[in-house]
């Protein structure tokens with residue numbers, strides 16, 4: 001335990017901090033040829049959830065029941081803010097930065113549990129667990145985005161200001177109960193994301209593309225370019241890639257069309273893949289690269305991060 005309890009030298013470290021990422025930022029599709037531009041941020045308007053043609057969901061095993069994040073009350077956010085301030089007064093962030101994420105999480109949990117006991121906050125065990133998780137995510141991770149980033153079924157996360165968070169699941173956009181404390185917290189988290197690839201986002205540089213350590217693609221538009229708070233979109237990196245055979249199975253392409261594409265991939269034809277945002281360009285490109293001869297040299301160009 002290394003908390004600096006009872007001591008405040010008035011020189012507080014930044015409340016939000018993230019230990020160095022274990023994996024380097026990598027392109028979403030290493031070993032593939034990417035010849036597309038990222039979706040250009042369109043206008044000064046905040047990013048609206050893109051209208052997208054619903055695609056037939058791949059056949060999947062029945063989903064296990066997942067924890068749905070419900071909207072929290074003002075009291076919850078108030079309590080959290082008090083516990084958070086007490087934690088920042090107590091903890092030594094420079095010491096915390098030396099720990100691995102797991103030990104840092106344990107350390108924060110211990111101190112937050114002490115704070116709740118000392119300040120006598122009335123809450124149930126499950127509320128306390130939620131609060132602990134939230135505070136750990138705020139200090140060590142990407143705050144309220146963490147539960148969404150952990151889900152594999154989400155293709156896109158779209159944030160329009162601190163109170164509106166949308167996700168896309170199986171081709172359908174839905175609003176979530178996730179929210180940020182305020183626009184400053186949202187901007188801080190965006191800052192943290194883009195700083196990992198050596199970029200910054202602020203008034204003088206309000207548009208920024210970046211990647212998460214897992215390869216997920218990120219775009220941030222900050223005020224004054226965005227109107228209602230910062231707009232953030234994350235195209236989640238899918239671990240399970242679709243194959244050409246699966247596209248045929250879904251009816252996205254005919255068997256004959258797939259055969260032609262296999263031949264095109266093998267005989268070194270020039271190919272342009274174009275389409276709207278989220279229409280499946282990268283997915284198709286990844287499928288095609290499977291048919292490029294293993295002996296061929298592949299050069300990947302991508303300007304999004």
Ligand SMILES: Nc1ncnc2c1ncn2[C@@H]1O[C@H](COP(=O)(O)OP(=O)(O)OP(=O)(O)O)[C@@H](O)[C@H]1O
Pocket residue numbers: 038039055056057058155235238242247250252275276277278279280281282283284
């Ligand atoms: N034929 C398909 N059937 C079902 N889902 C698909 C299909 N093609 C793509 N998808 C899913 O749609 C989402 C978007 O696909 P993808 O990233 O390939 O689009 P994109 O055109 O490259 O988007 P962007 O313009 O943002 O780069 C992904 O989650 C992908 O798995």
Ligand SMILES: [Mg+2]
Pocket residue numbers: 036281282283
């Ligand atoms: Mg793409």
